[in-house]
Amino acid sequence: MGRSLLFSANISLKSSCHSPSCSLPSYNRSYQCVPFSFEGNSHNGFPRIPSIHAKPARNLSTTKAVLSELPYQSRYPKIGASSTGPIPLNQLIQVVETAAKTGAEVVMEAVNKPRNITYKGLTDLVTDTDQMSEAAILEVVNKNFGDHLILGEEGGVIGDSHSDYLWCIDPLDGTTNFAHGYPSFAVSVGVLFRGRPAAAAVVEFVGGPMAWNTRTFSATAGGGAFCNGQRIHASQTDTVERSLLVTGFGYEHDDAWSTNIELFKEFTDVSRGVRRLGAAAVDMCHVALGIVEAYWEYRLKPWDMAAGVLMVEEAGGTVTCMDGNKFCVFDRSVLVSNGVLHSKLLERIAPPTEKLISKGFDFSPWFKPENYHTDF
Known part of the structure; x- marks a missing residue:
């Protein structure tokens, strides 16, 4: 089997793109923003990544009744960029x-x-x-x-x-x-x-x-x-019982980890199985490829998700947070699916996620660089 990666590109592009100071997402949430803080001084010779601290006010404004009246493609907001600015x-x-x-x-x-x-x-x-x-x-x-x-x-x-x-x-x-x-x-x-x-x-x-x-x-x-x-497309499987699902677990064995252990058990009982592969980007690409129906996880970082979520959406799937709110890559939970199953999955995933929020578990955006402008 071939072992080399072939590509030929000699690109020299420059761009000057500056925007006003950043604004936090405003989708169904309100935030009390405080300055960034650095977690320690350095890591492997580099400055620590700043973390953002905010207090979210959650409101699941979309009811199941309203969702049931919409085609699945229209129920959840798109997360992809509408423009790439001056760069083609x-x-x-x-x-x-x-x-x-x-x-x-x-x-x-x-x-x-x-x-x-x-x-x-x-x-x-x-x-x-x-x-x-x-x-x-x-x-x-x-x-x-x-x-x-x-x-x-x-x-x-x-x-x-x-x-x-x-x-x-x-x-x-x-x-x-x-x-x-x-x-x-x-x-x-x-x-x-x-x-x-x-x-x-x-x-x-x-x-x-x-x-x-x-x-x-x-x-x-x-x-x-x-x-x-x-070109690839997400699957069209429309029942949980016929679905193969994927999840992941972080290194911190906290309340979110325990909650997901229970979700793992629940979905294992009602689906064709739940896999844990250990690589979020791969998991989401498998949803986009149509070989699994959905993937979810708590406490991922932007670098874990930025590529994979776009892959799923462009393959016809759906991306939200695990409580059903609109997703951004600075969020601490993600649910991606083939789209057809999304509401059915949220019926089981959203309630325990809301319970975590009610207990004070921090789901505010994190790892958002200071002054980075977001167009939400």
């Missing part, structure tokens, strides 16, 4: 794909070699491959859009915080799987325009030790989703 979409996606494939070449070079593993937490791994992949991706982005803002899992916030463009980079999504030589893992690159996903690419590693290969997912807002250049 085809040029933007070309750089996104090149960046993701460049990072994936670094991962492919290391995939059958011994790992140099360190820890960000008790069980939260990071390898030198994560860091080298991110450095390779940053080189591509900076060469073409040196004035854009970047949010990387390893490097934090880099660039002009007043840019309309924010690149969300996960240089190795599923590091634990990679460290063990176990699929699934991927390189994920998504770019936002004024806070909304505009273009995305995910390079998924498939196969296994001594047989690794890749497939590349890509999507643009309004332009559809593709796998290896072929």
Whole structure:
């Protein structure tokens, strides 16, 4: 099987995109904003990513009665960007794909070699491959859009915080799987325009030790989703009983983790099964590909979601928070589905999520760079 990632692009694009100071999402929520705070001083030689602290006022304003009267495509707001500003979409996606494939070449070079593993937490791994992949991706982005803002899992916030463009980079999504030589893992690159996903690419590693290969997912807002250049679509399965579902669990064993354990049990009992693969970008691409019907998880980060959510929406699926509210990539929960099943899934997922909120669990936006402007 082929082991190389082929691409040819010599792109030199520049953009000067500056907007007024950021505004937080206003969809069915109100916020009391306070200044950002940094969690510690540094991480791997980079400044810590600032966290935003806000107190949400939730209101599920859409009733089941109203939802039942609407076609599923119209029940939930779109999350993709309506514009890409002064940069043409085809040029933007070309750089996104090149960046993701460049990072994936670094991962492919290391995939059958011994790992140099360190820890960000008790069980939260990071390898030198994560860091080298991110450095390779940053080189591509900076060469073409040196004035854009970047949010990387390893490097934090880099660039002009007043840019309309924010690149969300996960240089190795599923590091634990990679460290063990176990699929699934991927390189994920998504770019936002004024806070909304505009273009995305995910390079998924498939196969296994001594047989690794890749497939590349890509999507643009309004332009559809593709796998290896072929248009893809979410499934049309319309019952939970006939669905294969996917979820994920974070490293913190808190109330959200316990709540999702119960959801895992419940859906395992009523569906064809629930999988836990350990790579959010891959999970969402599988929903877009139509091989699973839905994926949900609490406490993901923007770099986990920015590419995958656009892939799902452009494949005909639906994206919301787990309580049914409109989604943005700075939210702390996500539910993506084929669209047909979304309301049925929310009937089971929204109530325990609302219970977490009522208990004071923080679902306010986080990891939103200071001064980054969002067009919500």
